[in-house]
Amino acid sequence: MISPALAAREGLSEGQRVRLTLAGRSLDTPVWIQPGQPARAIPLFLGQGRRDAGRVGNGVGVNAYRLMPDHGAFAAGGGTLGGLGDRAALASTQQHHNMAGRDLLRETDLAHFQEEPGFAQPDRVEEPISLYPEWDYPDHAWGMSIDLNSCIGCNACITACQAENNIPIVGPEEVRRGREMHWIRVDRYYAGPLDDPSMHFQPVPCMHCEKAPCEYVCPVEATQHSSEGLNEMIYNRCVGTRYCSQNCPYKVRRFNWYHYTEATAELATPAAAHNPDVTVRSRGVMEKCTYCVQRINQAETDARNEDRPLEDGELRTACQQVCPSEAIEFGDLNDRHSAVSRAKASPLNYAMLEELNTRPRTTYLAGVRNPNPAIQAPEAREAPA
Amino acid sequence: MLGTRPPRAWWLALGLATLLSLLFLVGVVYVLSVGVGAFGLNIPVAWGFPIINTIWWIGIAHAGTLISAVLWLTRQDWRASISRSAEAMAMFAIVLAGSYPLLHLGRPQFAYFLLPYPNLMDLWPQWRSPLVWDFFAIASYLLFTASFLFLSLLPDLASLRDRARHRAVQLFYGVLALGWRNSARHWHRYQQAHRVLAVIAVPIVVSVTGTISLDLAVSIVPGFHFTIFPPYFVAGALYSGFATVAIIAIVLRALFGFRDLITRAHLNRLGIMMLCFVLVVDYAYLQEVFTAFYTGEDFYRSVYYDRWTGPYAPFYWGMILCNVVLAQGLWFRRLRESVPGLLCLAVIAEIGMWLERFQIVITSTHKDYMPSAWDTVTPSAWDWLTYAGSIGVFVVLLLLFIKLMPAISMHDMREMLHRRQQREADHG
Amino acid sequence: MDERLHGLLARFPDADRLLAASRDLPRRGLTRLDAYSPHPVEGLDQALGLSERRVPVTALVCAVVAGAGALALQVYASLDYPFNVGGRPVLSWPAYSIVTFAMTMVGATLGAMLSMLWLNGFPRPYHPLFNVAEFDAASRDGYFLCLEASDPLFDAERLREHLLQNGAVSIQEVPA
Numbered sequence: 001m002i003s004p005a006l007a008a009r010e011g012l013s014e015g016q017r018v019r020l021t022l023a024g025r026s027l028d029t030p031v032w033i034q035p036g037q038p039a040r041a042i043p044l045f046l047g048q049g050r051r052d053a054g055r056v057g058n059g060v061g062v063n064a065y066r067l068m069p070d071h072g073a074f075a076a077g078g079g080t081l082g083g084l085g086d087r088a089a090l091a092s093t094q095q096h097h098n099m100a101g102r103d104l105l106r107e108t109d110l111a112h113f114q115e116e117p118g119f120a121q122p123d124r125v126e127e128p129i130s131l132y133p134e135w136d137y138p139d140h141a142w143g144m145s146i147d148l149n150s151c152i153g154c155n156a157c158i159t160a161c162q163a164e165n166n167i168p169i170v171g172p173e174e175v176r177r178g179r180e181m182h183w184i185r186v187d188r189y190y191a192g193p194l195d196d197p198s199m200h201f202q203p204v205p206c207m208h209c210e211k212a213p214c215e216y217v218c219p220v221e222a223t224q225h226s227s228e229g230l231n232e233m234i235y236n237r238c239v240g241t242r243y244c245s246q247n248c249p250y251k252v253r254r255f256n257w258y259h260y261t262e263a264t265a266e267l268a269t270p271a272a273a274h275n276p277d278v279t280v281r282s283r284g285v286m287e288k289c290t291y292c293v294q295r296i297n298q299a300e301t302d303a304r305n306e307d308r309p310l311e312d313g314e315l316r317t318a319c320q321q322v323c324p325s326e327a328i329e330f331g332d333l334n335d336r337h338s339a340v341s342r343a344k345a346s347p348l349n350y351a352m353l354e355e356l357n358t359r360p361r362t363t364y365l366a367g368v369r370n371p372n373p374a375i376q377a378p379e380a381r382e383a384p385a
Numbered sequence: 386m387l388g389t390r391p392p393r394a395w396w397l398a399l400g401l402a403t404l405l406s407l408l409f410l411v412g413v414v415y416v417l418s419v420g421v422g423a424f425g426l427n428i429p430v431a432w433g434f435p436i437i438n439t440i441w442w443i444g445i446a447h448a449g450t451l452i453s454a455v456l457w458l459t460r461q462d463w464r465a466s467i468s469r470s471a472e473a474m475a476m477f478a479i480v481l482a483g484s485y486p487l488l489h490l491g492r493p494q495f496a497y498f499l500l501p502y503p504n505l506m507d508l509w510p511q512w513r514s515p516l517v518w519d520f521f522a523i524a525s526y527l528l529f530t531a532s533f534l535f536l537s538l539l540p541d542l543a544s545l546r547d548r549a550r551h552r553a554v555q556l557f558y559g560v561l562a563l564g565w566r567n568s569a570r571h572w573h574r575y576q577q578a579h580r581v582l583a584v585i586a587v588p589i590v591v592s593v594t595g596t597i598s599l600d601l602a603v604s605i606v607p608g609f610h611f612t613i614f615p616p617y618f619v620a621g622a623l624y625s626g627f628a629t630v631a632i633i634a635i636v637l638r639a640l641f642g643f644r645d646l647i648t649r650a651h652l653n654r655l656g657i658m659m660l661c662f663v664l665v666v667d668y669a670y671l672q673e674v675f676t677a678f679y680t681g682e683d684f685y686r687s688v689y690y691d692r693w694t695g696p697y698a699p700f701y702w703g704m705i706l707c708n709v710v711l712a713q714g715l716w717f718r719r720l721r722e723s724v725p726g727l728l729c730l731a732v733i734a735e736i737g738m739w740l741e742r743f744q745i746v747i748t749s750t751h752k753d754y755m756p757s758a759w760d761t762v763t764p765s766a767w768d769w770l771t772y773a774g775s776i777g778v779f780v781v782l783l784l785l786f787i788k789l790m791p792a793i794s795m796h797d798m799r800e801m802l803h804r805r806q807q808r809e810a811d812h813g
Numbered sequence: 814m815d816e817r818l819h820g821l822l823a824r825f826p827d828a829d830r831l832l833a834a835s836r837d838l839p840r841r842g843l844t845r846l847d848a849y850s851p852h853p854v855e856g857l858d859q860a861l862g863l864s865e866r867r868v869p870v871t872a873l874v875c876a877v878v879a880g881a882g883a884l885a886l887q888v889y890a891s892l893d894y895p896f897n898v899g900g901r902p903v904l905s906w907p908a909y910s911i912v913t914f915a916m917t918m919v920g921a922t923l924g925a926m927l928s929m930l931w932l933n934g935f936p937r938p939y940h941p942l943f944n945v946a947e948f949d950a951a952s953r954d955g956y957f958l959c960l961e962a963s964d965p966l967f968d969a970e971r972l973r974e975h976l977l978q979n980g981a982v983s984i985q986e987v988p989a
């Protein structure tokens with residue numbers, strides 16, 4: 001990884017291959033330009049460039065051990081960088097890192113929050129207007145709240161979701177084309193100056209909108225709203241028009257462009273690794289986060305069999321279960337005392353793209369940062385919008 | 386066409402078009418066996434060439450219906466010599482426009498789910514979806530055009546039957562002609578049916594592309610969500626449709642020597658029709674920009690900035706060049722009446738309209754609400770292959786039609802000449 | 814008269830004389846006659862007393878039935894298995910209008926086409942007139958009038974005279 005300043009100085013663009021030379025040894029590697037990197041230091045990742053690791057590791061990345069000094073230090077100075085002519089195609093799931101002035105991820109610092117506690121809910125309307133009738137959700141009303149104060153961007157939720165829901169691996173070529181299958185993604189935004197930005201993470205699963213724009217455009221009703229507020233995806237009925245994905249403003253829906261899951265696919269997950277509670281989707285169907293509906297159904301069935309009500313916390317989605325900082329709360333909104341209801345009652349609670357009136361059930365708790373002045377630069381930092 | 390050997394140019398054109406059609410076949414087979422991933426699409430840009438081409442083809446079909454029906458209702462006699470080829474062109478364009486959505490589907494084998502048929506699952510189409518509206522609109526348009534074409538062909542099929550020199554040919558046309566005897570009773574009911582269909586054609590011309598544009602307008606995607614889309618797309622459809630009719634008329638003139646029947650006056654009028662509709666399209670371009678900025682919404686504004694300066698800007702500016710700048714050549718009578726002039730302007734119209742569909746469909750989703758989801762797509766070889774191939778299929782169908790059926794409506798021409806003689810007799 | 818005679822076929826040189834003859838002969842009481850022309854001739858309908866409007870009426874009826882049927886189908890389908898689709902109401906009238914409109918067009922099209930084919934008796938590949946070689950001209954430049962033998966006032970001799978008076982250039986017998 002290199003900083004934009006270094007890239008500009010050396011005339012490098014994304015993916016361009018360079019030769020790094022240190023103490024007589026050299027390594028050829030593509031560059032990945034990221035704001036916030038130190039201007040004259042280049043981090044390299046150890047553990048890549050393997051040759052006997054099977055399909056996960058073979059040929060991925062370069063072996064940075066080649067540049068490691070003999071005494072095993074993790075940093076060394078005095079290296080040089082020279083551009084090579086060619087360019088490697090890098091696979092990344094996010095191409096844009098600037099929020100473009102939109103208030104998708106709301107965050108501020110403590111001083112500003114104390115001045116204006118309602119900063120996360122500037123246009124709050126008590127009774128949102130809609131031409132459409134209100135639907136009742138008498139039994140359970142599932143909802144999720146994601147605390148942006150806690151999210152550290154570790155990506156465990158993505159991995160857990162992939163394991164739980166039999167999400168196929170599509171490979172670097174397909175990811176380059178923009179066809180990754182992650183049902184939950186962690187958006188990473190930079191804010192502030194390029195050489196010293198602040199970094200913000202936002203996990204984005206399906207919003208399960210009460211007035212979902214994806215539902216009314218499906219010609220075969222393959223996606224509808226359940227009586228518990230879930231936006232359901234019915235794989236059997238889907239004919240693959242992809243209108244739902246077009247109409248989703250959050251772009252949380254994924255499509256099986258090829259038969260990623262057939263046994264003979266290049267990167268097929270072995271059958272034994274599949275979760276038997278979740279359907280494996282074939283070519284041509286849409287899929288998306290289901291709030292782990294298999295777990296919801298299992299918990300409800302168990303509770304019904306045992307003739308008792310569901311307790312808050314008994315049922316956890318896969319992403320919620322693995323989050324190390326417990327940023328994700330999931331539960332029944334009809335239960336006033338559930339953790340998720342309490343989270344949504346917070347003044348920090350907001351929905352993304354509220355103005356589209358989609359009424360998402362997945363909401364966020366805006367971030368309030370309190371940086372230690374001692375580690376800040378002398379000039380006051382600007383809070384991201 | 387009976388008994389005359391088709392000119393060599395016809396065989397050459399048929400050969401080339403057949404090659405292109407084979408490409409289409411190859412592309413279709415590949416996509417059906419491997420998956421829709423063969424096209425250059427991703428999330429967020431999940432719609433691309435198949436939708437662009439559906440809209441492009443269905444747009445081309447509209448001019449055929451307008452010429453044969455609406456211009457008939459308004460008693461524009463000049464349409465008589467081109468109405469048959471225009472109707473046929475409409476028919477084949479609809480066939481292609483109807484096959485592209487199947488290619489676009491991830492699971493085309495289940496396309497029948499869009500049909501309202503009683504089934505054990507108690508499932509019906511989801512009526513609020515514009516794609517269901519599309520299905521009905523295209524199906525009804527196909528049925529209408531097939532009926533209208535067949536109706537107007539009936540008397541000519543009888544003519545061909547009566548002129549046939551070989552029994553096999555006579556049987557072929559005789560079966561199709563259903564026993565038409567040119568009786569006054571036949572004509573009476575024919576004219577009534579013709580009038581009914583022509584009247585229905587008016588809302589159809591206005592509505593079918595409008596319904597298809599609702600695929601875009603009903604969605605919430607900035608860049609799609611404009612109420613001007615239905616009339617805008619209809620105007621664009623008629624513009625490209627008249628361009629296609631002009632190209633076909635010019636080719637017929639050249640290939641079959643129809644210079645007396647399709648005169649420069651006809652070309653001039655086709656050019657005028659093209660001009661009318663391109664001006665509506667130009668107005669719609671301005672309107673879109675105005676609306677996008679008038680909403681005050683950053684989402685719409687940024688789509689426009691991206692269209693002007695982003696990775697697909699060449700497509701936008703190419704569209705402006707073709708449809709706004711070069712299309713003004715249609716103001717000049719000398720260009721409209723000149724064969725190379727009108728041919729150039731017509732080809733420019735086709736290209737410009739395709740670029741318009743491309744940049745609407747692709748740029749709107751490439752940069753919509755969530756910056757983290759912004760991404761670009763590159764059309765793949767299969768996109769281009771099937772597109773070029775579809776043009777080949779269209780040309781093959783048209784060439785076969787010209788060979789087997791009268792390219793100019795004989796009874797229409799006779800009626801028009803008869804009426805003209807009557808008028809002269811009355812005045813003289 | 815010879816029972817194997819379908820009628821008399823007279824050929825006229827142009828539409829005007831055909832029209833005149835078509836006006837003249839009904840005045841003399843003939844009812845079973847038909848005119849043949851390569852294109853529709855104005856005034857021929859009235860002359861022969863053709864005023865029925867069954868085609869447009871059928872088209873209208875079919876259009877209304879198809880449109881109402883489509884609307885009824887959509888309402889039934891939505892109530893039969895009601896879904897919560899995007900929080901929209903179960904009966905979405907604005908959305909139903911488009912399919913209803915399209916089906917109305919289909920109804921009118923099919924009504925017009927099918928009634929036209931049915932009333933004209935299509936398909937009917939065989940007809941006595943096809944046995945007359947000259948009749949081929951009816952689809953080119955010939956204007957014919959056929960007086961059927963089944964008419965109560967049919968009298969071949971007198972009718973031949975009338976036809977010649979009206980300007981017929983050839984008169985032939987049409988075998989049944």
